[in-house]
Amino acid sequence: RVKLVVQKVNVAPVIESLKDILVKEGEEVIVEPKVSDPNNDPVTVVISEPLKNGIWKTDPQSAGEYEITVTASDGDLDVETSFTLTVTDVNIPPAMSGVEDMTVNEGDTITIKPQITDEDNDDVEVNVSDPVGNDGVWETGYTDHGDYTVTVTADDGKDKVVEKIQITVKDVNKPPVFDKITVETN
Secondary structure (H helix, E strand, C coil): CCCCCCCCCCCCCEECCCCCEEEECCCEEECCCCEECCCCCCCEEEECCCCCCCEEECCCCCCEEEEEEEEEECCCCEEEEEEEEEEECCCCCCEEECCCCEEEECCCEEECCCEEECCCCCCCEEEECCCCCCCCEEECCCCCCEEEEEEEEEECCCCEEEEEEEEEEECCCCCCCCCCCCCCCC
């Protein structure tokens, strides 16, 4: 009689190959690696940031390339693989508020100061058409009555947002002014 003792040999877990991922800003990334263990040992899987829990909702500042590491451990042996996650930039156009139609009297000062926000933190150039102009201020005179359309443009270099403002300047009767009074005597 021969006593034969067969000892279990631990084999490392197996991670199925992971392909590189390409998404756009604003999209959700979900990674669920398929992992198995030849010995049927329980396996713990860890995914590196920003996919720590296997899910990541990208935002307007997420553009870039990320090297993601997936580690599987059976408590004794670890195995690791990686893939590249690329998040492409998606421009969000600027948002404009504080522009509205208006009615004023001749002689009034019109001020247009739009509030501009840009979620991408892009530099935004703002232009206001004549008769107001880029300084945003128009001092109307007593001959400016009528209807005007002023265009306000916000440009982040990728997208433009355009708002049109209707301005009505009402006619105001200005009393006559004596320029010079002369008296004639006979």
